[in-house]
Amino acid sequence: MLEQLLIFTRGGLILWTCKELGNALKGSPIDTLIRSCLLEERSGAASFDYNAPGAAYTLKWTFHNELGLVFVAVYQKILHLLYVDELLAMVKHEFSGIYDPKRTVYSDFGETFRQLKKEAEARAEELKKSKQVGKPVNNSKKQGQVQKAGLGGDKKKNEGGLASDGGDGDTMKGRRLENGNSNGNHVDIKESNVFGTANGKENTSSNLGAFDVNKLQKLRSKGGKKAEKTVTVDSNGSKAEPKKKITKKNRVWDDSPPESKLDFTDPVDENGDNNTEVVAADHGESMMDKEEDFSSESEAEEEEEGEVGKESKPDKQKKGWFSSMFQSIAGKANLERSDLEPALKALKDRLMTKNVAEEIAEKLCESVATSLEGKKLASFTRISSTVQAAMEEALVRILTPRRSIDILRDVHAAREQRKPYVVVFVGVNGVGKSTNLAKVAYWLQQHNVSVMMAACDTFRSGAVEQLRTHARRLQIPIFEKGYEKDPAVVAKEAIQEATNNGSDVVLVDTAGRMQDNEPLMRALSKLVNLNNPDLVLFVGEALVGNDAVDQLSKFNQKLADLSTSSNPRLIDGILLTKFDTIDDKVGAALSMVYISGAPVMFVGCGQSYTDLKKLNVKSIVKTLLK
Numbered sequence: 001m002l003e004q005l006l007i008f009t010r011g012g013l014i015l016w017t018c019k020e021l022g023n024a025l026k027g028s029p030i031d032t033l034i035r036s037c038l039l040e041e042r043s044g045a046a047s048f049d050y051n052a053p054g055a056a057y058t059l060k061w062t063f064h065n066e067l068g069l070v071f072v073a074v075y076q077k078i079l080h081l082l083y084v085d086e087l088l089a090m091v092k093h094e095f096s097g098i099y100d101p102k103r104t105v106y107s108d109f110g111e112t113f114r115q116l117k118k119e120a121e122a123r124a125e126e127l128k129k130s131k132q133v134g135k136p137v138n139n140s141k142k143q144g145q146v147q148k149a150g151l152g153g154d155k156k157k158n159e160g161g162l163a164s165d166g167g168d169g170d171t172m173k174g175r176r177l178e179n180g181n182s183n184g185n186h187v188d189i190k191e192s193n194v195f196g197t198a199n200g201k202e203n204t205s206s207n208l209g210a211f212d213v214n215k216l217q218k219l220r221s222k223g224g225k226k227a228e229k230t231v232t233v234d235s236n237g238s239k240a241e242p243k244k245k246i247t248k249k250n251r252v253w254d255d256s257p258p259e260s261k262l263d264f265t266d267p268v269d270e271n272g273d274n275n276t277e278v279v280a281a282d283h284g285e286s287m288m289d290k291e292e293d294f295s296s297e298s299e300a301e302e303e304e305e306g307e308v309g310k311e312s313k314p315d316k317q318k319k320g321w322f323s324s325m326f327q328s329i330a331g332k333a334n335l336e337r338s339d340l341e342p343a344l345k346a347l348k349d350r351l352m353t354k355n356v357a358e359e360i361a362e363k364l365c366e367s368v369a370t371s372l373e374g375k376k377l378a379s380f381t382r383i384s385s386t387v388q389a390a391m392e393e394a395l396v397r398i399l400t401p402r403r404s405i406d407i408l409r410d411v412h413a414a415r416e417q418r419k420p421y422v423v424v425f426v427g428v429n430g431v432g433k434s435t436n437l438a439k440v441a442y443w444l445q446q447h448n449v450s451v452m453m454a455a456c457d458t459f460r461s462g463a464v465e466q467l468r469t470h471a472r473r474l475q476i477p478i479f480e481k482g483y484e485k486d487p488a489v490v491a492k493e494a495i496q497e498a499t500n501n502g503s504d505v506v507l508v509d510t511a512g513r514m515q516d517n518e519p520l521m522r523a524l525s526k527l528v529n530l531n532n533p534d535l536v537l538f539v540g541e542a543l544v545g546n547d548a549v550d551q552l553s554k555f556n557q558k559l560a561d562l563s564t565s566s567n568p569r570l571i572d573g574i575l576l577t578k579f580d581t582i583d584d585k586v587g588a589a590l591s592m593v594y595i596s597g598a599p600v601m602f603v604g605c606g607q608s609y610t611d612l613k614k615l616n617v618k619s620i621v622k623t624l625l626k
Helices: 029-038 084-098 109-133 140-160 213-236 297-311 315-330 337-353 358-372 383-399 407-416 433-446 463-474 487-501 518-531 547-561 587-596 617-625
Strands: 002-009 014-017 048-052 055-064 069-076 196-198 201-203 421-427 451-455 505-509 535-541 573-577 600-604
Touching (some): 337 617, 407 421, 433 451, 433 463, 433 573
Parallel strands (some): 421 535
């Protein structure tokens, strides 16, 4: 049974609601749909599932892009209503005929809706009955023909020994090997009188595929003789020129001492103990506090290069360009899916070359097509530029955070409550969690925030020593309990220690784990549930492509499945590492944000403590679309 049908504008003005159904929705499925799907460029999906305590709904929708209307149908998730899509299309057609932008009340549409609903239900019922009854297919004639053909084939096989699939009446006097050839020659086998031998015994089970080993040895010997002859001919021919002797150049050593120190290890005394204190060096200002300017000169150069590339296209594409220009001058009544497909395909290929996951690129193009289909193309506007503008707007909307996460503001709020602000770093193996944790610690230090590190990677050997080195160089206290300890308990004790010492922030380092490692994922879920951190940061590489979708989706899924709370904690933000090694392949940022809904809060772009910056959304979008 249909629970609700709603018609509203893209601005949020509700025009009509189906009051006849009389069912009050539990929770807020419409608001969740708008916030999590329509505003996040996921409108190309077929449906949206809303799950809340005591409520499970499925929502389907359609747009009228020219009028800016949205039609949403809500029904119970356990039901499979076949008429919803058809009903939405019928309601869209009827309501668009009476829609007036100056009118806000449509009380007279109720009777029309009831009639449309009856028609849609009747058609769905007829379709269901036709599927259940179904006319039986008469296969007796075909079966008789098959049996007749099979008997004829067997008869021919019995008469002639080896038959060729019961096809022609002639018997086969030989059959080639299944692999086609051996040493470049086809070897024929006689009739079924040839049998293989193994250990002096007759092998009757392989009489069809028997092969004489002597023939193979003769063929090999012939091939070897031919090869020897060719070698002798080549050797008797023209003499090869003697190779020039390469003399090794003498190495010139520079007498000047090296400019920089190569040994970065801490000094050790005679007894092997490291008792010297390392003074925290001033590494400079962190890039997080610097505003990155996106120059427009590179954009102008790229546009010039694009115009040159367009002029050098072959003549086959000039016709399409001319026709599109003619459409842009004359204007097009309504954009159809066939008009958008060429431009969307080019955009999808471009996104995939920039390391965007294929699944994400396809969903984005589908969402853009849904938002443009039915719109009127303005005069002097090309379809490709319209599609690109819509894609650019969609990318900016996705990469812009849905909610503001200001760590410094949240740290000061936690300080007023006299409790530490806890950040947990999670991710797969080898992405640089410990290194970027130290970068975040250095950035917080520059804002007069007292930081404490918690070494909760009790699984990987050397992890505690690595974090201890960063803490010693930054003069930051570290809480550690060694290895083979429960990381959840270690984190809890570290938070308690920070509360007693008055530390403002606790940065929790965890072990790297693959998304399919069940024991380690269970331990991570326990750590998050037991300590309830203020921020869960997923540390991911900018090098990954399709694997980014699998990593983030499975991390969120495991945290949700293994949580004992009704409102499980998921990933709150993303720290993107190794951003300086990818050139223009910046698609991993888009894939991660799209699949998780969490913003990219930090970007690691080097090896020093200052190499941490914010994500420049405008620069990323321009890079993806250039």
